[in-house]
Amino acid sequence: MVASEMHPFAKTGGLADVVGALPRALATLGHTVDVVLPRYRGVAAGETASPLAVRLGAVMVETMTSEVADGPTRVILVDHPPSFDREFLYGPSSGDYEDNAARFALLARAALAWAARQGQRYDVVHGHDWQAGLVPVLLATEHADDVQLGHLPTVFTIHNLAYQGIFDASWAERLGLHPRALGTDAMEYWGRLSFLKGGIAFSRVITTVSPRYAAEIQTPEFGFGFEGVLTGRADDLVGILNGIDYDQWNPAVDPYLPKPFDAARLDDKAASKRALLVAAGLSPTQDALARPLVGIVSRLVAQKGFDLLATLGDDLGALDATFVVLGRGEAAFETFWRDLAAAHPDRVAVRIGFDEGLAHLIEGGADIFLMPSRFEPCGLNQMYSLRYGTVPVVRATGGLYDTVEPYNPATGSGNGFVFEDYTAEALVRTLRHALRIYRESSAWRRLQLAGMTRDCSWEASAREYVRVYERAAGGRTGA
Numbered sequence: 001m002v003a004s005e006m007h008p009f010a011k012t013g014g015l016a017d018v019v020g021a022l023p024r025a026l027a028t029l030g031h032t033v034d035v036v037l038p039r040y041r042g043v044a045a046g047e048t049a050s051p052l053a054v055r056l057g058a059v060m061v062e063t064m065t066s067e068v069a070d071g072p073t074r075v076i077l078v079d080h081p082p083s084f085d086r087e088f089l090y091g092p093s094s095g096d097y098e099d100n101a102a103r104f105a106l107l108a109r110a111a112l113a114w115a116a117r118q119g120q121r122y123d124v125v126h127g128h129d130w131q132a133g134l135v136p137v138l139l140a141t142e143h144a145d146d147v148q149l150g151h152l153p154t155v156f157t158i159h160n161l162a163y164q165g166i167f168d169a170s171w172a173e174r175l176g177l178h179p180r181a182l183g184t185d186a187m188e189y190w191g192r193l194s195f196l197k198g199g200i201a202f203s204r205v206i207t208t209v210s211p212r213y214a215a216e217i218q219t220p221e222f223g224f225g226f227e228g229v230l231t232g233r234a235d236d237l238v239g240i241l242n243g244i245d246y247d248q249w250n251p252a253v254d255p256y257l258p259k260p261f262d263a264a265r266l267d268d269k270a271a272s273k274r275a276l277l278v279a280a281g282l283s284p285t286q287d288a289l290a291r292p293l294v295g296i297v298s299r300l301v302a303q304k305g306f307d308l309l310a311t312l313g314d315d316l317g318a319l320d321a322t323f324v325v326l327g328r329g330e331a332a333f334e335t336f337w338r339d340l341a342a343a344h345p346d347r348v349a350v351r352i353g354f355d356e357g358l359a360h361l362i363e364g365g366a367d368i369f370l371m372p373s374r375f376e377p378c379g380l381n382q383m384y385s386l387r388y389g390t391v392p393v394v395r396a397t398g399g400l401y402d403t404v405e406p407y408n409p410a411t412g413s414g415n416g417f418v419f420e421d422y423t424a425e426a427l428v429r430t431l432r433h434a435l436r437i438y439r440e441s442s443a444w445r446r447l448q449l450a451g452m453t454r455d456c457s458w459e460a461s462a463r464e465y466v467r468v469y470e471r472a473a474g475g476r477t478g479a
């Protein structure tokens with residue numbers, strides 16, 4: 001695998017969780033996975049191998065690699081400090097680094113140079129998102145006739161179609177891309193170059209992270225201009241729901257929770273609610289403990305529904321609920337939540353930042369998890385919420401649609417609350433419904449237990465990936 005993020009080495013979002021967990025799940029099924037990842041600032045180097053010389057256009061770049069183990073997975077860190085020893089993975093919030101095309105071309109070329117140096121051939125190469133988009137491109141063009149790398153089957157996963165790795169056409173020469181990589185059936189995208197389009201065009205099988213999202217991205221509403229490209233590959237496009245890492249996300253053993261709980265000890269979840277209120281700077285009064293607590297852990301961007309929440313303004317503050325929000329992102333949304341917290345210091349708390357411990361405590365201590373995304377390829381937090389007995393309120397899109405089953409008052413079935421229309425009214429109506437049902441303790445308990453017993457493990461997903469690898473390899477893979 002080649003990726004730009006992998007938990008616990010480097011993470012900005014769900015991609016890291018997937019690349020952290022899928023190789024382990026594949027190992028359990030008897031497969032061996034090596035992951036190539038940039039060595040960003042703060043990532044400790046492992047055992048150093050001899051340097052690799054990598055060509056970027058007219059320039060030869062010497063890069064080091066080192067190896068570390070992550071459980072059964074071998075992780076190869078591409079160590080080129082001018083490219084990767086920086087404050088951010090992709091750039092500050094004001095914009096991406098200007099040389100991202102070169103940084104991730106370096107990752108792709110270094111990964112292939114490293115693979116070529118190994119004694120054995122790989123069965124399949126799996127690239128994740130645009131940052132690894134050049135891997136299938138390079139394999140199908142400049143490496144097509146190599147003994148070691150030629151005809152390696154490729155699988156490419158789209159974790160989020162909104163990020164397309166689009167760069168000025170002049171990068172073609174600076175990166176030394178093969179003419180065949182540049183056509184309209186390849187990386188060319190409205191006069192520019194897209195690493196994502198290259199990954200899609202040159203991979204044998206394309207996957208994305210939920211069945212619903214696989215269908216959605218073939219429509220203009222969700223396709224971001226790629227719907228034509230994807231419809232053209234519809235037969236090779238497969239949606240596989242992400243699992244969640246049950247070692248990391250398990251309320252029965254979670255070290256970030258004050259007291260473990262599970263479906264058999266659900267009353268002990270109250271200790272997490274109290275701890276969360278305290279951690280958020282809210283008093284854990286009887287009132288506060290009885291009032292439903294709505295948690296949010298998210299990138300604060302429009303994709304996640306923060307534009308809808310912002311239009312609700314003080315309607316949120318008027319709800320009979322406590323809000324604890326953790327996230328960072330667009331300044332306007334950060335300001336909205338800061339202002340709301342200032343207006344309701346006893347019931348709204350916001351922490352701007354990235355804080356893994358607090359994320360776990362929110363999943364453990366909240367009653368409701370709110371995820372009103374405009375689009376959501378898979379989404380992990382709603383699955384963590386299900387596991388932690390925190391009832392999700394979500395919009396019916398992508399992986400949210402595939403994992404959250406709407407509560408049916410007539411039968412009591414379901415594991416959460418779902419709204420269809422991307423409007424503030426639909427959101428607030430559904431949130432109000434959830435807040436009402438919260439007061440019906442036996443219905444609520446049933447919702448919690450339905451979520452906690454849903455299988456969100458990686459095992460089933462990993463088996464589906466194996467089938468995809470076998471398909472890409474024409475049946476050659478096998479443990």
Ligand code: ADP
Nearest residue numbers: 013014298299327353354355356359379380381
């Ligand atoms: P996306 O990848 O689009 O950001 P996902 O729901 O798939 O959304 O995954 C987000 C992951 O990042 C989850 O593991 C979530 O807990 C984590 N996360 C997001 N924001 C924060 C934050 N501010 N602090 C801690 N963890 C966060």
